[in-house]
Amino acid sequence: MFFVTRTAPSVPVALQSDSVSLLRKVMLGAALAVAANAASAATQLNVGTVVWIGYGPFYVAEAMDMFKKNGVSVKLQVFADPALIPAALAGGSVQGAMLTYDQVIGQVAKGMQQKVVMPIDYSNGGDAIVAAKAITKVADFKGKKVGFNPLSPSDFLLSYALSSNGLSDKDVTAVNMTPEAVPAAMASGQMPIGVTYEPSLSQIVKQGGGQKFHVVYSSKNAPGLIADVLVFDDKFIKANPKDITAIMKSYLDGMAFMKAKPDEAAKIIGKFMGVSAKEVKEQLPGVYNIPLAEMPKAFVKSKETTSYYASGAVIGGILKAKAQIDKIPPTEATMDAQFVTALQAK
Known part of the structure; x- marks a missing residue:
């Protein structure tokens, strides 16, 4: 390759021009490659989660590179x-989150613009209040210690169980x-009653x-009230719709894998x-x-607690x-x- 410098040997002008053009192309290509790698690194999305059996399809999606396959x-x-x-979602350290719907209501009531884009699951016994064998019913909880995580689904389930049985x-x-x-x-032995999940x-x-x-009360007693959801901030939703769709597709791919290969999925x-x-x-x-x-049902007005309109009214009332909140936010918010809707149309 010929480089045009003050000390370079004399070469034909055409050759000089070709050499400069080639050099520029090489440099441009290198710059684009660096930019592409930087952009790729910058676009990694962190999604907050916890260890929960209902998030299994996401775990499969990550292990099987389904996110990458969906772009x-x-x-x-x-x-x-x-x-x-x-x-963490509000602060930007994660761009998406797997939350329970009661958490979303609490955040929106405080002025946050965090929105459910997809229902993930609802607990069907996976959250529960467990107690010593001698404690056989919720009424027996009165005056006893109960271990749980405040401002969490466990707190919500306990409150709902108590209120449903004449206690507070x-x-x-x-x-x-x-x-x-x-x-x-x-x-x-220090705790006769506890609230937790799988x-x-x-x-x-x-x-x-x-x-x-043994289990005294569980989410099976209140279907749909503890619902796990995929959540993003409204600004992120507007700026990154393709990424959100890709994440949702990966979740659905993970579900399909679990159904097709249950043994392998269970290991993952x-x-x-x-x-x-x-x-x-x-x-x-x-x-x-x-x-x-079945996902659209969650977004449609209904008296069933599997609809956010019905479950949200109950959850908001308890909160x-x-x-924990001053007023119950509109479900639409x-x-x-x-x-x-778009995925269903395909």
């Missing part, structure tokens, strides 16, 4: 405490702890050969959750992952009664159904 770079960022995820939060002694800490606290739920029930603790999910494939299969009935065909 988006996604990293699932695991939080030990689900209550920390909304703030004031009738129990709340002990602040993460869902993962509940099994050890109950095993030590896999911690199964760990508690199996203690003492299954003779120490178990590895992510830190449990065996056998335990994954035992826990899966505790959730209902919503297929695309307001607990002074908590969701954006355009992506589900």
